Amino acid sequence: MTPELTALFVARAGDHHAGVHPCTPAELPGLLATLLAGATAVVLPAGTPPQWTARLGPPTLPGDTLTATELDAPGLAVLTGCALAVAETGTLVLDGGAAQGRRLLTLVPDHHVCVVRAAQIVADVPDLVIALPDPTRPLTMISGPSATSDIELNRVEGVHGPRRLDIVCLPPG
Amino acid sequence: MSTRHPPPGRQLPIVAVTPFPRAAAGALRDAQLRANLGRATRTIREKRAAVVAEVPDWEQLRDRAARVKDDVLDRLPELVDRFTRAATAAGATVHHATDAAAANAVVTDLVRAQGVDRVVKVKSMATQEIGLNEALAAAGVTAVETDLAELIVQLADDTPSHILVPAIHYNRGQIRELFARRMPGFHADSDDPAVLAGAARDYLRRTFLAARVAICGANFAVAETGSLVVVESEGNGRMCLTLPDTLIAVVGVEKLLPRFVDLGDFLRLLPRSSTGERMNPYTSIFTGVTPGDGPRRLHVVLLDNGRRRVAADPVGRAALRCIRCSACLNVCPVYERVGGHAYGSVYPGPIGAILSPQLTGQDAGHNATLPYASTLCGACYDVCPVKIDIPAILVHLRQTGPKPAAERAAMAWLGWTMRDRRRWRAALRAARSGGRPLRVLGRRHGGRLRRAPWPLSAWTTHRDAPLPAEESFRDWWHRTHDS
Numbered sequence: 042m043t044p045e046l047t048a049l050f051v052a053r054a055g056d057h058h059a060g061v062h063p064c065t066p067a068e069l070p071g072l073l074a075t076l077l078a079g080a081t082a083v084v085l086p087a088g089t090p091p092q093w094t095a096r097l098g099p100p101t102l103p104g105d106t107l108t109a110t111e112l113d114a115p116g117l118a119v120l121t122g123c124a125l126a127v128a129e130t131g132t133l134v135l136d137g138g139a140a141q142g143r144r145l146l147t148l149v150p151d152h153h154v155c156v157v158r159a160a161q162i163v164a165d166v167p168d169l170v171i172a173l174p175d176p177t178r179p180l181t182m183i184s185g186p187s188a189t190s191d192i193e194l195n196r197v198e199g200v201h202g203p204r205r206l207d208i209v210c211l212p213p214g
Numbered sequence: 215m216s217t218r219h220p221p222p223g224r225q226l227p228i229v230a231v232t233p234f235p236r237a238a239a240g241a242l243r244d245a246q247l248r249a250n251l252g253r254a255t256r257t258i259r260e261k262r263a264a265v266v267a268e269v270p271d272w273e274q275l276r277d278r279a280a281r282v283k284d285d286v287l288d289r290l291p292e293l294v295d296r297f298t299r300a301a302t303a304a305g306a307t308v309h310h311a312t313d314a315a316a317a318n319a320v321v322t323d324l325v326r327a328q329g330v331d332r333v334v335k336v337k338s339m340a341t342q343e344i345g346l347n348e349a350l351a352a353a354g355v356t357a358v359e360t361d362l363a364e365l366i367v368q369l370a371d372d373t374p375s376h377i378l379v380p381a382i383h384y385n386r387g388q389i390r391e392l393f394a395r396r397m398p399g400f401h402a403d404s405d406d407p408a409v410l411a412g413a414a415r416d417y418l419r420r421t422f423l424a425a426r427v428a429i430c431g432a433n434f435a436v437a438e439t440g441s442l443v444v445v446e447s448e449g450n451g452r453m454c455l456t457l458p459d460t461l462i463a464v465v466g467v468e469k470l471l472p473r474f475v476d477l478g479d480f481l482r483l484l485p486r487s488s489t490g491e492r493m494n495p496y497t498s499i500f501t502g503v504t505p506g507d508g509p510r511r512l513h514v515v516l517l518d519n520g521r522r523r524v525a526a527d528p529v530g531r532a533a534l535r536c537i538r539c540s541a542c543l544n545v546c547p548v549y550e551r552v553g554g555h556a557y558g559s560v561y562p563g564p565i566g567a568i569l570s571p572q573l574t575g576q577d578a579g580h581n582a583t584l585p586y587a588s589t590l591c592g593a594c595y596d597v598c599p600v601k602i603d604i605p606a607i608l609v610h611l612r613q614t615g616p617k618p619a620a621e622r623a624a625m626a627w628l629g630w631t632m633r634d635r636r637r638w639r640a641a642l643r644a645a646r647s648g649g650r651p652l653r654v655l656g657r658r659h660g661g662r663l664r665r666a667p668w669p670l671s672a673w674t675t676h677r678d679a680p681l682p683a684e685e686s687f688r689d690w691w692h693r694t695h696d697s
């Protein structure tokens with residue numbers, strides 16, 4: 042959770058072709074509104090802090106009750122937090138806790154915006170497996186948008202998961 | 215304990231039906247394949263080298279991982295038991311299958327019980343090893359492969375040629391043509407990889423949303439917690455793991471790790487060795503069932519299929535450390551030229567050459583030819599994240615396996631000749647005088663012998679031999695010093 046770890050996380054997540062946006066708490070509502078302005082609707086898991094949604098333009102949908110088919114509607118985006126993040130690999134770790142919801146929510150919609158607090162960043166994967174509060178929760182580690190290199194080794198982003206991943210990173214303290 | 219060998223009549227897809235040299239000779243004539251493989255293996259090799267160099271304690275990581283896996287092999291029954299208890303407590307149903315037939319029967323029954331004739335699948339080596347798709351087809355169930363490369367291979371009625379990039383032997387034009395013929399609803403006129411991947415996304419999205427049963431494998435299974443780990447890139451894995459009501463995981467017993475924290479090292483080793491990434495896009499870790507999130511039924515089929523027998527071989531057992539990263543394929547000079555199909559097994563390359571013959575027994579099909587599919591250069595050992603000394607196991611299998619008749623004859627003759635000085639000198643002279651006419655021919659081939667008489671022909675079928683010298687050192691010494 043040092044500034045160095047945050048800087049490494051920002052650099053490494055960027056290497057995965059995710060959009061990475063460091064910002065201050067005061068800038069957060071405006072930044073999220075900008076990132077999500079193009080969505081037809083924004084899916085929110087239970088426990089999303091109200092300040093994240095204070096300035097959102099598109100309508101919001103409660104993530105708890107949506108079916109997979111409903112989540113497949115065109116133009117949908119999802120806004121979540123995470124459980125932890127890994128600096129060395131630029132990885133987000135979700136465990137279904139507050140502001141994260143079911144695994145489907147960050148899989149079916151085409152755009153995922155994730156808020157990371159600097160205090161959630163650990164150095165590497167060995168630190169992560171020790172820091173996880175409960176390893177038996179359903180865990181998803183996300184390192185950049187979904188991708189394939191199966192056709193002539195050309196990288197194509199967004200095969201099945203969200204084609205666009207934006208990470209908003211709040212500073213330490 | 216499993217049956218010793220697969221039952222006759224039904225060959226597992228890990229049994230070579232053609233001797234490796236003959237299959238390799240065929241593959242070597244395919245220039246397109248060689249070009250694709252060369253480019254793919256070179257690209258992945260370079261990416262891997264760059265991200266491995268970033269980790270200062272890489273060698274210690276490899277040592278630790280090898281030790282953990284060896285410990286797992288020492289304690290297999292205990293860890294199988296622990297996993298079974300933990301997973302069951304978390305809401306999973308655990309089945310134990312001694313061989314391929316048993317595993318296929320369990321999975322087929324589970325699918326039938328859900329009353330479906332279509333399942334979605336995540337790429338899994340274990341299910342390929344047991345021929346699960348074929349077994350399901352025989353029971354009237356279609357298994358849809360959802361990994362893009364596996365889908366390509368499946369639509370083409372082909373088999374994978376690489377563990378990590380199974381469709382590397384297809385180019386974009388061939389893939390577009392294939393989609394147009396075999397993928398329902400496909401009508402794109404571009405062969406841009408992004409367009410082709412987009413078409414696969416649309417087709418599979420419909421399939422995922424309708425699927426009620428999914429089948430997966432696992433990269434790791436944690437005995438302590440009963441958790442399964444699935445490492446992937448595309449998100450098709452996540453779709454299969456979370457959308458359908460019923461999930462069936464087929465997991466080789468050697469995938470077990472004792473403790474959850476062991477994942478720390480293995481999740482650092484695998485993506486860097488495999489795709490050359492610091493981390494793959496998606497890793498899912500799940501334990502039993504979670505109400506309200508993902509499948510309501512989870513079945514885990516723990517597969518032996520020869521593994522406990524391999525674990526009992528003090529040298530060969532190290533092959534079971536393998537985490538299927540495919541790094542050894544990408545550095546292998548033999549694999550790079552012949553490709554995966556020549557190995558006649560779902561496990562190609564150096565790991566295939568030591569794993570297939572051990573899982574089946576060397577007398578299955580032509581699997582005894584596989585340990586010879588190597589120059590013993592050792593590049594595979596250097597890159598292996600779990601430090602499997604593949605060359606040592608190759609030599610071990612050559613020593614313990616059936617020998618070709620020509621080699622036996624040549625070695626017996628050589629032993630007899632070399633035991634006696636007079637016989638040896640006479641043999642050398644005979645070789646020289648026999649070599650004279652050959653030398654005339656050989657000059658045209660740069661002093662090399664292209665084809666020797668039997669039994670030495672076994673040697674020269676695949677390589678040139680030097681011609682015997684015109685004079686031996688001993689004769690030269692006598693001529694120039696003694697008189």
Ligand code: SF4
Nearest residue numbers: 536537539540542598
């Ligand atoms: S033998 Fe080693 S290098 Fe080859 S696939 Fe297995 S783990 Fe990777």
